[in-house]
Amino acid sequence: MDFFKLKQNNTNVKTEIIAGITTFLTMIYIIPVNSHIMSNSGMHLEGLIIATALVTIIASAFNAFFANTPVAMSVGMGMNTYFTFSVCLAQNISWQSALGAVFISGFIFLLLSFTNFRIWIIRNIPKDLRLAMCAGLGCFVTFLGLGQMGIIAKDDNVFVRIGDFSDPNVLFGIFTLILILFLWVIKIKGAFIIGILLSSIIAWVFNINNASFPEHFFSFPNFSQENGLGSIFAKLDILSALNIFMIPVILTFLITQLFDSLGTITGVGERGKIFDDPKEGEKKLGMTLASDAVGSTIGSIVGTSTVTAFVESTTGVESGGRTGLTALVVAFCFILTLFLLPLFKAIPANSINPVLIMVGILMFMEVRNINFKDDAIAVASFFTIIMMPFTYSITTGFAFGFISYLLVRIFKKEWDKLNMGIIILSLISLGNFLLIALEGKI
Template structure:
């Protein structure tokens, strides 16, 4: 086990095994959750369960072996919702084309892995705006969760209103929110998956959803979604004319994945000094983890899932003592079990899943607590980012309004020292977004 440098990192095989199991239990929910979310875009759920499990296994073990960090990866929450509800349902894009967008954003990520561009982007954009982006995506996916549960519904008079609280499905969703909030408040390990299964058990017990007739089976085929991505349609319309209409969406996927990964890795690393940028070893680990993330996104789009990213649930394994890639290898190996749990996952009602989406949004929203609202440009940009993402049903629009607003206010106040080249470039891209909208 010298490959993982266990002694150097003051850990052991037993501790890494325990940490890997802990991380697995904390993020096992992603398999049924991602399958249900992306199935709304028209992809078959059976194939999605297999694909989600496989990309989790591949990306997590790849990171463990390549970067030697205890970071688990899977299909990112937020971007999978944007894939389904923003691109496919919102923009009317075919899911095959949307996978093409994910593929291209991943290719950009991989190519830029060999340059300093990622670090340049990270350092160019104010930390407060990065936090605002996280909070904005949180409000967006929470809104989607509430809408899908029927708690928030369409209203001709005021656009949105409160749903029918007497509907059993709505009540089930509310019960799910209660469970996930309670478990999180009590700091129970495996909060999400425990809440999902308890809500499902409630639905089965009262007859809202049918009880599963079996619990295990052979993995479903990925044939319906494997290599079905359509890259040509990203650049050519139905008439065969070249277009850059989807370029802003590709940029949004890339930038959001980058920020999401860096934010997650920063949170994990600060607990144990793992990604200390003042140390060569810390920078190398950060870069290699981001490289594994980029490669996994490309592979994921080919097998039929949205953007892959580092999971914040990895902190549970780190808290358990995980310090090396062996934790990730163990975690990825445990996910092999989920390949055979198709009947159980299919029996989980949707309203047992969407409360997780709401809670993830809540956790992302807490990033606002550290934003410097005394800075006028930051406060205005943050407002547009957080409010317009859910109101326009688009991460792209929220980002665009935010970056443009930040640049304009800084120019008006003549605070030129706060305007970096990165901010100017992103504001320009944001302006282009509205031109091609």
């Protein structure tokens, strides 16, 4: 175990194993949740279950050996909803082309991770705007979750209305949300997956929405070409993603992954003082970001949307994890999930959808750290946050945020608070609207 430099990092094998298991328990929910979300794009559920587990194993293990940090990685919540609902469904883009866009953005991110671009971004994009993006993404995910649960419904007269609360399935979803919220509030580790499993058992017992116990809990991984991993593996279409109208999609994947990864990785590192060393800290940060980028590139080939560092890694760090051995334990634990396909398939949708709302709440909490006393920040944050769910597009939220920030600074003649980063992203945002106009969508 000397490879992981345990003594140098003031830890030991037992501590790292406990930290890895703790992280695993808090993030295992990603398998049923991500599979359920992305299956709406037309991809097979069984294939997605295997793909999600597999990419988590590969990305976490790669980070363990390459960066030696206790950061586990998997398919990013928020980006999977953007992939499915904003790209595939709203824009009628095939999932194969969307995977191609994920590959391109991941490859660009990989190249940038070996440069000082991340430092340039941190210095040029105000932290408040990055926090607003996270909060806006939270609103977007929550909006989708509410719709999937049936709590809200489409209405031709007022756009959105309250759902049918006489529907037992809607009431069951609300019950599951309350259950998960309770477990989270009392700080139960693994609150999400425990809530999912408990509500699933209730649904199976009472046959809610025709849910029933799985005939088997274990099976060999499904690699078939018909409905297993083979149906989505290496099916990405990179050529169709090399289209001028796909630029906003690629940029959204890239920018969101960059900000999400930087925020998560630095946050996890701060909890354990992992990147504090003046010599090794910057190197470890860059290598962890590179692992993130490699994960996304591989994930698009395996058949998933953007891979990112998981904030749940903080639970492992708080349990004492300090090295890549923690991430390696997470990867090993996820190997076991490859044999739980019948269990994951039997979980009812409304045992899963409430997790979207919980993730949205956690993302939206970043709004408390935004400086609303600054007019430009306040206006840009407002547009960023509300336009993501209102337009069903993360890209549009970005665009409104950057453009409004630039305009307010210009109106107030606050030239010293403008920089090339803001100007470039604002011009790209304007370009996005021009592309939409060219497509005849406005």
